[in-house]
Amino acid sequence: MREFARTVQGSHRDEIDAAAIASAGLAADAVHLVRVLRDLERGTLHRMRNLLVTATHKDARVTAFLTSWAFEKFWIADALDAVLEAVGADTAALEGPRRRSPRERAERRGPVRRAIAGNFAGTQLVAAHVTTGLIDEWISQAAYRRLGEAASVLSDLVTRLLALKDRHIAFLSEDAERRLAANNRAVKLTRKAIAQAAWPIGATEIPDADRTFFETFVFGGTEGRTAAARIAERVAALPGLTSAHGDTVAARLAS
Numbered sequence: 320m321r322e323f324a325r326t327v328q329g330s331h332r333d334e335i336d337a338a339a340i341a342s343a344g345l346a347a348d349a350v351h352l353v354r355v356l357r358d359l360e361r362g363t364l365h366r367m368r369n370l371l372v373t374a375t376h377k378d379a380r381v382t383a384f385l386t387s388w389a390f391e392k393f394w395i396a397d398a399l400d401a402v403l404e405a406v407g408a409d410t411a412a413l414e415g416p417r418r419r420s421p422r423e424r425a426e427r428r429g430p431v432r433r434a435i436a437g438n439f440a441g442t443q444l445v446a447a448h449v450t451t452g453l454i455d456e457w458i459s460q461a462a463y464r465r466l467g468e469a470a471s472v473l474s475d476l477v478t479r480l481l482a483l484k485d486r487h488i489a490f491l492s493e494d495a496e497r498r499l500a501a502n503n504r505a506v507k508l509t510r511k512a513i514a515q516a517a518w519p520i521g522a523t524e525i526p527d528a529d530r531t532f533f534e535t536f537v538f539g540g541t542e543g544r545t546a547a548a549r550i551a552e553r554v555a556a557l558p559g560l561t562s563a564h565g566d567t568v569a570a571r572l573a574s
Contacts, residue, residue, distance in 0.1 A: 320383055323490060327387040328483060331398040335476060337405040343472040348536055350408045352466050353399050355525060355533050358413050359459075360396035362521035363389050375445050384490050391483055398476060415526030423517045446498035446505035447512035453491035454513070454554060454568060455520040460484045461546040462519070465537045499558035506559030513554070513564050518571050538572045547572045 345353070367389055375381055403410045460481055467477035498505050517523050522530050538547045550572070551565030 320380055320490070323486065324383060324387050328391055329394050331394060331476065331479060332401050334479065335398060335401050335405075337401065340402060340405040340472050341407075343470075345402075345406050345408070345470050345472070348532075349466065349470040349473075350403070350406065351529070351532055352462070352469065352536060353402050354408070354413055355529050356459075356462060356466070357396050357399035357403070358525060358529075359519055359521045360392050360399065361412070362524055363392040363396075365524065366520060370448050375448050377442070378445050381445060381449065381494070384494075388487055391487075395480055395483065398480070402473065402476070413526050413529050415528055417523065417525075418527040418530055420517070422515070423523055424515075443498075443502055443505040444508055446495065446502065447509040449491050449498065450495040450509045450557065451512050451516055451520065453488065453495050454516075454550070455518070456484050456488045456491060457550045457553060458519045458572065460488075461550065462533070462537045464546075465543075469536075496558055499560070503559070510560065510564060513560075513567060516568075516571075518568060534573055544573065 367385060370385065371382070400410055463477050463480050463484070467474050499509060519533075522533075525533070537543055547569040551562070551569040554560055554565035554568050555562045
């Protein structure tokens with residue numbers, strides 16, 4: 320954890336060749352994916368608020384990670400803004416009607432309701448938070464790989480961002496495995512969180528049309544379904560989870 324905090328990474332703008340990106344241009348779908356990813360990365364503080372009204376805020380190791388994680392995600396969003404600026408694309412937040420699925424009702428809870436629910440769940444809820452965070456990072460990596468395929472001019476930036484995601488995954492996977500292996504209640508709470516989750520995390524704040532685009536562009540087609548299946552396998556391999564939980568995640572990625 321000390322090493323992670325010591326090597327936290329900030330702005331990427333100096334490494335972005337804006338002139339090359341502007342010269343090459345980006346296809347409309349690549350621009351759209353950049354905007355969706357930028358809004359998802361920007362939603363980090365919303366995610367932090369939801370976590371820190373629960374017992375997770377009492378876990379010093381997790382909160383130390385979250386501080387560096389939020390800092391790095393802020394600068395990832397800034398890098399994606401730099402890409403949009405380079406090609407003259409709209410940098411405003413996406414707007415439009417949100418998806419209102421009944422199964423995602425828990426994801427739309429405000430901080431007061433989350434605090435109350437978290438009080439009943441207790442400290443074992445931390446396992447659910449780090450596990451869903453881990454799954455979200457796997458999904459994020461799949462999306463950035465798809466971006467690299469759609470826009471070769473962004474390959475260097477995508478490689479850099481994937482390396483950051485590897486850092487986040489290293490912490491989250493270790494913590495999730497340890498917590499799930501140690502406590503049956505942690506497993507039950509995590510299973511419930513997976514059943515209620517909207518993927519990727521923060522998707523409930525993204526317009527429905529843009530969510531549909533993300534699901535189709537990243538996880539549609541043969542390669543997309545393969546990527547979703549790979550994530551499902553990783554979920555199923557976590558302590559206390561099964562193929563049913565992995566299949567739930569995969570099905571919602573392509574819903």
